[in-house]
Amino acid sequence: MEMYTKAETLELRRKHIGPSCKVFFPKDPIKIVRAQGQYMFDENGEKYLDCVNNVAHVGHCHPDVIKAAVKQMELLNTNSRFLHDSLVQYAKRLTATLPEQLSVCYFVNSGSEANDLALRLARQYSGHQDVITLDHAYHGHVTSLIDISPYKFNQLGKDSKKEFVHVAPSPDTYRGKYREDHPDPGSAYADDVTKIIEEAHKNGRKIAAFIAESMQSCGGQVIPPAGYFQKVAESVHKAGGVFIADEVQVGFGRVAKCFWGFQLQGEDFVPDIVTMGKPIGNGHPMSCVVTTREIAEAFGASGLEYFNTFGGNPVSCAIGLAVLDIIEKEDLQGHASRVGNYLVQLLNEQKEKHPLVGDVRGVGLFVGVDLVKDRQKRTPATAEAQHIIYKLKEQRILLSADGPYRNILKFKPPMCFSMEDAKHVVNQIDEILTDLEEVTTSNIGNGLPTSTHCKRKTPTDGSNHESNSHINRNRCRQENGFCTEGHKVPCKRIRT
Template sequence: MFDEKGQKYLDCINNVAHVGHSHPYVIKAATKQMELLNTNSRFLHDNLVQYAQRLTATLPEKLSVCYFVNSGSEANDLALRLARQYHGHQDVITLENAYHGHVTSLIDISPYKFNQLGKDSKKEFVHVAPSPDIYRGKYREDHPDPSSAYAEEVKKIIEEAQKNGRKIAAFIAESMQSCGGQVIPPVGYFQKVAEYVRAAGGVFIADEVQVGFGRVGKHFWAFQLQGEDFVPDIVTMGKPIGNGHPMSCVVTTREIAESFGASGLEYFNTFGGNPVSCAIGLAVLEVIEKEDLQGNATRVGNYLLELLAEQKEKHPLVGDI
């Protein structure tokens, strides 16, 4: 990045240029497909199938059905539709400070946004759980079991909602809260929440729009930080998926997809999964693998953490990194 005087800066902020600005391999794939054919997704094309296969290969086996859309907001909106169709429930549990997108359905479940509209802005079908923040939150690092304590808060919300005759359709959370303050949930929290939500007839939606595609280094998806025994019911993704190209995806189980298809309301998206978008998505996945960007995230991340830890020793103002 350059300022108006030509001063050069390292770009540490861009949340969409996942494999670097204007990566030549991605541009080549996009140009080649654009020159050949681009059409809407009513027409079958190999790119869509190949990309779905490559993408689902990075996920747990039961997450096997892809819906391609055009933005993270569109992905999360579709995830809500899938969840609500599954058992016919309507209510959604979200986290404090959460942000899931700019369309009306998502503003309704984003305290980061609707709290700005005043104290009466929360809809009746929305329930807000405490953010599982073990640094600043209700239960902290000195608590003997913060993951269970935060999950119990969700359980209480479910029980209260049921007393009032309401039914939970979904719990939605970013796998690591971004707008909520870069909050990493304690291990075990998602497993326990999923257990309570599923028992109530709801599904667990993991929002990977900002944190997916190897950004956490150790794993390809941030929800995998919770352990191998945790698998969401629906995963949404966006931003880094196309290196800035407008595309996104919802991945779910066959069971949920079939219940959605049985609704009689046919789902169609004109541009979602078009040949050019899928060519770009494939190219991004290939670059991540060929250039070992997941390993790079680990190496550079650890180096940064080490240097910041040194600053923590020097400055009492720094509480946590």
Template sequence: RQYHGHQDVITLENAYHGHVTSLIDISPYKFNQLGKDSKKEFVHVAPSPDIYRGKYREDHPDPASAYAEDVKKIIEETQKNGRKIAAFIAESMQSCGGQVIPPVGYFQKVAEYVRAVGGVFIADEVQVGFGRVGKHFWAFQLQGKDFVPDIVTMGKPIGNGHPMSCVVTTREIAESFGASGLEYFNTFGGNPVSCAIGLAVLEVIEKEDLQGNATRVGNYLLELLAEQKEKHPLVGDIRGVGLFIGVDLVKDQQSRTPATAEALHLIYKLKEHQILLSADGPHRNILKFKPPMCFTMEDAKHVVEIIDALLTEMEEATGMKTENNASTDAQCKMKVCSEFFKTLI
């Protein structure tokens, strides 16, 4: 806001960026829980670039451009109303929003539109940074080497449990903040203990090749989960990169109706096996895999074996067939399955 004096922020559907008031204001995942009048006037919500559940799906010829055009329309409408865009903010891959991986090229086009009107592009790497995606250290790099955000925010992983956060930006943007005359002060900012912890975490990531581990184990986990999609009608979509994976549970693979009750039942049953997963996304039907970076092949195999057994148990409890994903009988019985698990929860 200091950079060009603009006020408005564009965020994504189902986005979550933090729990202080200023961040709840730009987090639909949170402020929608407060009621229909909770969205502030300076906040504009763009469609989540979800090619499985969104308005432009995997069969669209260019979903990246289509979703970016929606952001452009928001900018144009905002300007017509005499308002100015300060920033566009997005997690490099949406986590609470349902493990959504933006189509390649989306960020580049959005950044072009936002920068053209004096705004900045903020990449939130709090959940997906520090090598979690495997092939890159930062998830925004999945968009291509020609894309660089104006601001990157990061947190949790930088301290591996120790409370730390960090903001990286350009000198020009940083100096515009200082030039405003508003001095930034933080009692614990840059303290030597936290800095030592942050450096130790980076050292372990490098020495133990945790980024490479994320690629190897993540690919193996994706393979195992893909087998479950072929085996179980409940599994609608498998998506992810490295150790950031989502399993979209559905009542019907054709209609993609969210299997919310089934997902919640599954995560509760997994706890009985000492496996902690969460069900996230706007419908709470996405199994969210974001394990520690030291997660192993054996861990991955164990988790999927338990999930396989529980899915089989759930299907058998309702008489569902698992031999044929396309079975009309199985899809019909899925409706019975949903009602059954709602009663359990």
């Protein structure tokens, strides 16, 4: 039973919640009151298929997670500085999924907190300050992470990048600097990182860490080319720095072939620090940093005690153990492989059918669809992506668009997402694309303009012009008439 109507909830939110805290679908936000599995339900009982909620990793309100949480909460929850078996049991189980060198855990409460701690570990161990990050990267919302997240700091203006931050090109082989026709894009992108290190050294700066999501999410569902991480790690280690793999959005079996995204690069690559969050607790606020004994001992040698009141508390560890049990018991990695392969197959069929689909890329249940106006030029179809998101919402399907140009449809559903769900979503996308193309064809025949993108310059050099998007957003308008008066294509961002 809800205390307030939707209108009342919105009014109270405007009154008491910070104005920068945005909602999905701002023109008509959804009020979700319960969820189960891959479905969410609004205050009217309408069921929505959740295609983006990678937080509810094993499914919303999984009964085994609820049972584990309630059972432990009825018994004890306390400060992590008391001895408790669940902490060491969970650390043992978690590190068993990782390469042997990664054996020491620090439990915290969010992905942002994990990445912030990872930076502290790297700087203490290396004795250096500077960080190399990827263009369009997002690593968290605290100050230290906004500093190393171009996805965020570019919105603040051209002078927002700190002197200790170095930005390497995103290893995007579809839209980036080195593409699929390059003989060795992994080495080419890694060479750019080496050049950044060399230039930093010339300027008297030293690298503490290279940090990257194992697969870029907000950057556009980017899967790094083979060999890239190995070569980057080699250069970073020579410079005295460490490699941080951010698994906050893609870990815990989502990529199907492996338990962790970085393992897709091969057994010969092992990061020095791994951060994890979101799926770790299936919606419960917990996260973790795992590193080597050597780095952990260097961190401890500073003489500064580290503790975290709630990180690794008994309830969090009970939930974490339940999530690991469910992934194994329900074979969610195998399920992600079967359903993910089927989803990519269906989307590739749409690529053959619809010119707007430029690229389909995915591993397991991490899938992106790059929408384009022109396949040869790979011009981003930003407005079309937003149109699709809103039309899907009308069909009770929740999907999101992201990437530097907001033109990537991104799939990161709960791992219980089914083949039937995949078929349903793609069928709806097919219908929306067909309608878009019919109107475009009609407008061409009538001599009307066909451009549907926001009226701003589209970068062609792979550079990040995210910083200008909030300025130009209000200048967006539709030109080809595929929107009805009652449903205009919004240019507001939809984030997950």
